[in-house]
Amino acid sequence: xxxxxxxxxxxxxxxxxxxxxxxxxxxxxxxxxxxxxxxxxxxxxxxxxxxxxxxxxxxxxxxxxxxxxxxxxxxxxxxxxxxxxxxxxxxxxxxxxxxxxxxxxxxxxxxxxxxxxxxxxxxxxxxxxxxxxxxxxxxxxxxxxxxxxxxxxxxxxxxxxxxxxxxxxxxxxxxxxxxxxxxxxxxxxxxxxxxxxxxxxxxxxxxxxxxxxxxxxxxxxx
Numbered sequence: 001x002x003x004x005x006x007x008x009x010x011x012x013x014x015x016x017x018x019x020x021x022x023x024x025x026x027x028x029x030x031x032x033x034x035x036x037x038x039x040x041x042x043x044x045x046x047x048x049x050x051x052x053x054x055x056x057x058x059x060x061x062x063x064x065x066x067x068x069x070x071x072x073x074x075x076x077x078x079x080x081x082x083x084x085x086x087x088x089x090x091x092x093x094x095x096x097x098x099x100x101x102x103x104x105x106x107x108x109x110x111x112x113x114x115x116x117x118x119x120x121x122x123x124x125x126x127x128x129x130x131x132x133x134x135x136x137x138x139x140x141x142x143x144x145x146x147x148x149x150x151x152x153x154x155x156x157x158x159x160x161x162x163x164x165x166x167x168x169x170x171x172x173x174x175x176x177x178x179x180x181x182x183x184x185x186x187x188x189x190x191x192x193x194x195x196x197x198x199x200x201x202x203x204x205x206x207x208x209x210x211x212x213x214x215x216x217x218x219x220x221x222x
Contacts, residue, residue: 128212
């Protein structure tokens with residue numbers, strides 16, 4: 001039986017070959033898209049349980065090479081920025097729930113969301129992610145994939161599997177990628193432009209504290 005790791009590597013090969021060809025033809029936007037897709041598959045291969053350390057090291061070198069090239073191309077691209085808004089949330093502020101921050105990102109064009117939050121590890125953090133997903137289930141009718149990049153924690157694994165099953169009932173695939181074996185900033189700088197969330201319809205959102213920006217209160221406080 002083919003190893004899970006090898007299946008991801010095999011899937012990445014034609015995509016990365018296409019990226020190199022597009023790069024050679026100076027089609028930077030399309031090349032970066034394919035580099036990102038191929039790198040994502042290699043990262044998933046690296047996080048597989050059946051991946052031995054020597055294979056992990058080889059994958060790191062390959063990923064680093066493609067990341068470096070994608071970063072160079074991104075530096076040469078000047079994307080059109082239509083709107084920039086900065087929101088400052090102060091201590092004891094209220095009214096900054098997920099609907100206010102994220103609802104504008106949900107529309108009929110949204111098909112995929114990439115979320116990078118290193119700390120979806122504790123039950124309350126998973127619950128916040130559930131609320132985030134619920135918002136897009138309600139307001140993004142064509143959403144097909146939510147991809148979460150986070151650190152692995154056994155306490156969250158079962159809860160995320162429950163969420164995965166629930167989202168499948170709405171025809172949405174939850175893909176959880178664990179990348180604790182790779183440097184956090186090195187991945188997100190290239191793949192997500194240091195943004196917390198990247199939406200397929202063009203929106204990008206960065207929150208310094210990730211999804212868990214709510215102030216801690218007592219169980220009986222409003």
